[in-house]
Amino acid sequence: MNDFVKNADSAPTGYLAAEAAGLRWLAEPQVVPMVEVLEEEKKTLRLARLETVPPTAEAARELGRGLARLHDAGAPSFGWTPADGAWFGPLESPFAVPNTPNADFAGYWADDRLRPLADNVTRTLGADGHDTVDEAIDIIADGAFDGVSGQGEEQPARVHGDLWSGNLLWTADGATLIDPAAHGGHRLEDLAMLSLFGAPFLDEIFEGYEAEHPLPGDWQQDLPAHLFFGLLAHVRIFGEAYVDQTIATAESIIDRADQLGF
Template sequence: MTDFLKLRKSAPDGFFAAEAAGLRWLAEPGVVSVVEVLEHGPDFLRLRRLEETGPDAEAAAAFGRDLARLHDAGAPGFGWSPAPQAFFGPLDNPFEVRAEPVGDFSGYWVEQRLRPLVTAIAGDLKGEDRAMVASAIDAIASGAFAGICGEGEEAPARVHGDLWAGNLMWTPTGVSLIDPAAHGGHRLEDLALLALFGTPFLEEIFSGYEPTHPMPAGWREDLPAHSFFALLAHIRLFGRGFLGRTVSAARSIISRAAQLDR
């Protein structure tokens, strides 16, 4: 078989169109391998089938270089989506996110991503946990994470948007991207998700990325602010089992923002 069919009869309106548009947008600069879209409809997405192999260090480093080039290809704005609608989450339970391009990362991240999720999971956030999450969001809203390590402000990057290890396909010719939530965002969104749940040869990916797009020392300390949306989304999608890790990330965000403010 030369194709792979994703099928869901009750998919939200626009879901497969958004994924198809995201894959094509990520492939457009020609700097990273992306699974090819063959056809899509309201309840299906047909893709070119990829041959899967195991991860290896050389492919990981090459992917890091390619990912930096993809991010540097840019986007029209923070929150911009290549389709009229944008989604996040697994095939069986995605939810829609706002796709309104703006010029600043902090406003996009807080108003379009974080605060809507806190509202959606209000029943799971109580007392001190709710206060800690709210304080972390206020720290992000202050602009502490608009750049990297407090240096300048990042321009909108072309990001995959859901770049956990399961959305990297290791093939005989290197890493290919699948299952995006593509949008204009901060480059650390992708790097934070690679780190959040563990990715094979993560250090090699980062070692390929940094020479291609140099990063300031200590940039990894910013990552919790950029994986915070994914953690809140996991509470929405999978329940309170992710609450402890989310609150721990909130503490790290507050501490890091205070450090950057000094």
């Protein structure tokens, strides 16, 4: 068969429409392969079936170059999404996220994405853990990570939004992206999610990215601030298993901000 059908009988209304709109929007610049949307209905989404091959270092470098070009294609604003609604998480248990357009990264990331999640998992984090997470979010809200390594301010990038390694399929046409939570965001969001659970040839992906869009030498030290949402989302969805890593990430954010003079 040449198609793959996703059924969403229990998913929120609009969930699949948002996925389809995200795939089309990400495909517009024609710089990174996206799984093709064949047909969209209210509770089903028919996608082209992908045949996978083993990843290679060169395919990873090309992915990195393509991601840089995708991000540079831009977005109308931070938080903007190509559909009316926005969700994050697996088909079985997604949760809604705000998609209010925001002119600055700090307000979008801290107040629209991170604080609602942190408040939702207060009991799971524990009092001390929640205080540490709150301190890290306050630092982000103050603008410590608006740029990269404290340099300038980033413009809204066209990001996949949930680019962990499971949403990256290696095919004969190159690395192909699936299951986006597409929005206008910070370019480091996608790179951070790739690093969260590890992706094949991650160093080569980063190498390709930097060749296309140079970054400061210490840019990877900013990644905790940009994978923070993904970790808090895992605490919400999966519970205590991710609490220690989330708190450690908050501590890394605090330390990094101190290095940057915030």
